[in-house]
Amino acid sequence: MFETNLYHFFIAAFCTFLLGLSKSGIKGIAALIVTGFALVYGAKESTGILMPLLLVGDVFAITYYKRHVQWSYIVRLLPWMVFGVLIGVFGGAFISEDLFKYGMAGIILFSVGLMYYWENKKNKKVPTHWSFASSMGIMAGFTTMVGNLAGAFSNIYFLAMRLPKNEFIGTAAWLFFLINSFKVPFHIWSWGTINSQSILKSLELVPFILIGLFSGVYLVKKINDASYRKLILFFTALGGVAILFN
Numbered sequence: 001m002f003e004t005n006l007y008h009f010f011i012a013a014f015c016t017f018l019l020g021l022s023k024s025g026i027k028g029i030a031a032l033i034v035t036g037f038a039l040v041y042g043a044k045e046s047t048g049i050l051m052p053l054l055l056v057g058d059v060f061a062i063t064y065y066k067r068h069v070q071w072s073y074i075v076r077l078l079p080w081m082v083f084g085v086l087i088g089v090f091g092g093a094f095i096s097e098d099l100f101k102y103g104m105a106g107i108i109l110f111s112v113g114l115m116y117y118w119e120n121k122k123n124k125k126v127p128t129h130w131s132f133a134s135s136m137g138i139m140a141g142f143t144t145m146v147g148n149l150a151g152a153f154s155n156i157y158f159l160a161m162r163l164p165k166n167e168f169i170g171t172a173a174w175l176f177f178l179i180n181s182f183k184v185p186f187h188i189w190s191w192g193t194i195n196s197q198s199i200l201k202s203l204e205l206v207p208f209i210l211i212g213l214f215s216g217v218y219l220v221k222k223i224n225d226a227s228y229r230k231l232i233l234f235f236t237a238l239g240g241v242a243i244l245f246n
Contacts, residue, residue, distance in 0.1 A: 008040045016053060016205040020212015022151070023057025024064070025169040025220035028235030030151035041201070043147065044095075048193025050148050052202040053209050054180050060213050061173030068170030073161060074178070076133045077140070081150070081179050084141020089186045095146060107143055107152065112237045114156050127160055145183060150176070155232055165228045169220070 015036035022029050037046035062069075095103070136157040144150030154175065158168050187194040223231065 011036045012040045012205060013208045016208040017212040017215075019050075019053055019057055020209040020214075021216040021219070022212075023054075023061045023173070023209075024213045024216025025061075025165075026216050026231070026235070027151060027155055027168070027172070028232040029238075030149055032235070032238065034148055044191070045193060045198070047146075047148055048187050048191070048195070048198040049201045049205075051180065051184060051187050051194055052199065053205060054148065054176070055184075056206060056209055057213060058173060058177035058180055061169065062177050064217065065166060065170035065173050068166040069174050070163065070167050070171045071174075073158070073163070073171050074175050077137045077154070077157060077175060078178060080134045080137025081141035081144070081175070082182060084138040084143075085145045085179065085183060085186070086141075087138070088142040088145025089190055091142075091146075103146070107139075107147075107149055112152075112233070116233065116237075132160070133157065141179065144176075144179060145186070150179070159229060159232065165220070165223070165225045168228075 015033045018029050018036075019033050022033065034046070034050075037050055040046070041049055136153050140150035140153035140157075143153065151172075154172055158172060163171065184194065220228075
């Protein structure tokens with residue numbers, strides 16, 4: 001089902017390394033990871049292979065950044081994300097492979113525009129209306145279910161909240177650990193994308209996520225808050241462009 005040649009395995013291994021970087025704090029590269037996995041395994045099937053790897057990264061991140069979590073932001077966003085996941089579960093089953101691909105590209109490009117707007121508008125007031133958290137949460141929940149792309153919308157939300165670097169990483173880590181754990185049963189019993197074959201593929205890639213995790217921790221320490229925000233914007237934009245060539 002998942003036969004791959006050496007070239008495709010290299011792509012998957014590199015994207016898994018990037019996933020480790022992402023989970024340890026180098027945010028905004030989710031589209032590159034998803035694009036690579038979709039190229040190797042297919043857009044929908046790849047979500048099941050990614051799921052265990054995401055959880056490995058989540059467990060590492062919530063352990064390492066546990067002192068920096070801001071629970072108030074999770075409380076605001078998580079219920080809406082759960083609602084978005086449920087929309088994705090029932091709607092995603094009817095989405096074709098092509099629609100998955102072009103939908104991913106559209107979502108990323110849209111999110112890049114929003115992130116750029118938030119970073120460059122003159123009024124830096126933090127949005128407090130419930131509609132902002134609800135819209136970002138629903139979109140994050142839906143996109144994480146159908147393509148593991150919620151990072152773009154959570155990045156928009158946390159950038160808008162003006163969270164410092166470590167609080168950004170620690171809060172996002174717990175948010176995604178909770179939402180990814182919630183998604184697992186749907187991947188197993190509803191979509192069938194997590195199965196014995198997908199688990200074996202995930203296990204093959206675990207060493208590469210571990211390398212990425214420790215590399216990411218080292219890199220994050222070298223980046224200040226201002227540069228960190230710019231890095232998120234740059235990588236998200238790069239990912240949005242990359243997915244169009246899948």
